Amino acid sequence: MTERPWLAAYPQGVPADVDTTQYPSLVALMNEAFRQYSTRVAYSFMGKDVTFAETDVLSRAMAAYLQSVGLVKGDRVALMMPNMPQYPVAVAAVLRAGLVVVNVNPLYTPRELEHQLKDSGAKAIILIENFASTLQQCLANTPIKHVVLCALGDQLGSIKGALINYVVRNVKRMVPAYHLPTAVRFNQAIVQGERGNFKPPDLKPDDIALLQYTGGTTGVSKGAVLLHRNILANVLQAEAWNAPVMQSVPADQQPTSICALPLYHIFAFTVNMMLSMRTGGKTILIPNPRDLPAVLKELSRHTFHSFPAVNTLFNGLANHPDFSSVNWKNLKVSVGGGMAVQGAVAKLWLEKTGCAICEGYGLSETSPTASCNPVTSKEFTGTIGLPLPNTFFKLLDDEGRTVTALGQPGEIAIKGPQVMAGYWQRPDETAKVMTEDGYFKTGDIGTMDERGFFKIVDRKKDMVLVSGFNVYPNEIEEVVAQCPGVMECAAVGVPDEKSGEAVKLVIVKKSPDLTEADVRTFCKARLTGYKQPKTIEFRTELPKTPVGKILRRELRDKK
Numbered sequence: 001m002t003e004r005p006w007l008a009a010y011p012q013g014v015p016a017d018v019d020t021t022q023y024p025s026l027v028a029l030m031n032e033a034f035r036q037y038s039t040r041v042a043y044s045f046m047g048k049d050v051t052f053a054e055t056d057v058l059s060r061a062m063a064a065y066l067q068s069v070g071l072v073k074g075d076r077v078a079l080m081m082p083n084m085p086q087y088p089v090a091v092a093a094v095l096r097a098g099l100v101v102v103n104v105n106p107l108y109t110p111r112e113l114e115h116q117l118k119d120s121g122a123k124a125i126i127l128i129e130n131f132a133s134t135l136q137q138c139l140a141n142t143p144i145k146h147v148v149l150c151a152l153g154d155q156l157g158s159i160k161g162a163l164i165n166y167v168v169r170n171v172k173r174m175v176p177a178y179h180l181p182t183a184v185r186f187n188q189a190i191v192q193g194e195r196g197n198f199k200p201p202d203l204k205p206d207d208i209a210l211l212q213y214t215g216g217t218t219g220v221s222k223g224a225v226l227l228h229r230n231i232l233a234n235v236l237q238a239e240a241w242n243a244p245v246m247q248s249v250p251a252d253q254q255p256t257s258i259c260a261l262p263l264y265h266i267f268a269f270t271v272n273m274m275l276s277m278r279t280g281g282k283t284i285l286i287p288n289p290r291d292l293p294a295v296l297k298e299l300s301r302h303t304f305h306s307f308p309a310v311n312t313l314f315n316g317l318a319n320h321p322d323f324s325s326v327n328w329k330n331l332k333v334s335v336g337g338g339m340a341v342q343g344a345v346a347k348l349w350l351e352k353t354g355c356a357i358c359e360g361y362g363l364s365e366t367s368p369t370a371s372c373n374p375v376t377s378k379e380f381t382g383t384i385g386l387p388l389p390n391t392f393f394k395l396l397d398d399e400g401r402t403v404t405a406l407g408q409p410g411e412i413a414i415k416g417p418q419v420m421a422g423y424w425q426r427p428d429e430t431a432k433v434m435t436e437d438g439y440f441k442t443g444d445i446g447t448m449d450e451r452g453f454f455k456i457v458d459r460k461k462d463m464v465l466v467s468g469f470n471v472y473p474n475e476i477e478e479v480v481a482q483c484p485g486v487m488e489c490a491a492v493g494v495p496d497e498k499s500g501e502a503v504k505l506v507i508v509k510k511s512p513d514l515t516e517a518d519v520r521t522f523c524k525a526r527l528t529g530y531k532q533p534k535t536i537e538f539r540t541e542l543p544k545t546p547v548g549k550i551l552r553r554e555l556r557d558k559k
Helices: 005-009 026-036 052-068 086-096 110-120 129-141 158-171 186-195 228-246 266-279 292-299 311-318 343-353 427-433 473-480 516-524 552-557
Strands: 041-045 048-051 076-080 100-103 124-128 146-150 208-213 223-227 256-259 282-285 306-309 333-336 357-362 369-372 392-396 410-415 440-448 454-459 464-466 469-471 486-496 500-509 535-539
Touching (some): 026 228, 026 266, 041 052, 052 086, 076 086, 086 100, 086 124, 086 266, 100 110, 110 223, 124 129, 129 146, 146 186, 208 228, 208 266, 228 266, 228 333, 228 369, 266 282, 266 369, 292 311, 306 311, 311 333, 311 343, 311 486, 333 343, 343 357, 392 440, 427 440, 454 473, 464 486, 464 500, 469 473, 473 500, 473 516, 486 552, 500 552, 516 535
Parallel strands (some): 041 282, 076 100, 076 124, 256 282, 256 306, 306 333, 500 535
Antiparallel strands (some): 041 048, 357 369, 392 410, 440 454, 464 469
């Protein structure tokens, strides 16, 4: 077998390898964007446009502020905000000051926040006031010395901004009472920084850019150490991968992407924010992707070309009555990631937009994209596509040996310039996932076909063992999602006296008329006996991470 059999299936114009050494750091990439695209809009948020030049000025001032309070190269700064203009400004500022970004989920509980701040050793945090009370509850137990607070309307102009802040605080009551007496306001920090003296540090490719904490779905949350060169590599890989369709964006249109996924998630961080920096693209910031009417209203105002999203968002939008209020004709690439894209959702999306979802695959540990379907695809493949340029995949058996037979399942292991340096201060955990020859073991079970397309059969831990037979929840969910009347579903394994484990199916209805008998009849015709759900439960919603990934663990815990 050739080392990279998938290269023959690459779309025309996509190279086997890209030069990932074009920049010494992410700061060099950003500085180039600030110079080259200064007059272009970098971010659009609630009707306000922010140019690359404005992002340059604001982030430089914030970088000077961070240096002025005594933070030195390598110190960690936590960012805890939804998608809003302050986020990319803060990211640029932290990196320009030679510091390390620690992305924090704003919906964390005090316990989860405390763990991440202590584990990362963060000395400063920039957060939106909506979650200040969470910080207050754990601040004394963390190494945080400096707190910068921002509000939703801070960057929207004095009149509109003040109005929005008033509504958020006093009408919607979205800011619980808090007491952080030493906190500095974001805009105040900018003013102080403008008076200060910014000293650009000497940044190298092997310097740490990010501590990206893995979701904690596999136990304690660990920080994936992503170097400047890791993120740079993934940005350049993604650019090369998207080129076959993005090259057809008319010269008079600025390449524009929808950022509905949270920027604190590595998918949006790299594929929206950093890739747009590289291409001079505009990013439409969506603060709350769960508010589907608001998302569609915002999209109806823009011409856009790229839409990275998760299956649940594609599904919710495609089934929404306001879907046709948006002009989808300019959409060139719909990238599905974060969780498996279901065939029924992909079919509906293609029918409604004319743009096939090309599913990608990756993890926080791979910056994140490791493989993707060709963007030239005209149909949904049900696979995670082909490894990106510069990237090697292999499948491993339980003894760590390479699986060579086509179609035989094995654990997906990945090698490439986007693979993390390891887990932050956890050499033991790093050793568990890295092979001697430099491959990262993902914990995902996959197969490869004759063309080099990979397919996930499931995560190791999600597999259900029914009377000695392996059952993969993804397969069951894929089938049940096609059942008329089903909006969403999730399958998990639960203990069973007879078979050891049995399949439990949880469904959110699209049609109120759907019955358990309907689902059982549908499954019986499509799934062999041991794969059929033993118990079926109907719910109004499924538990999900803020990114939209279904939390199977929570469904398991509630027997």
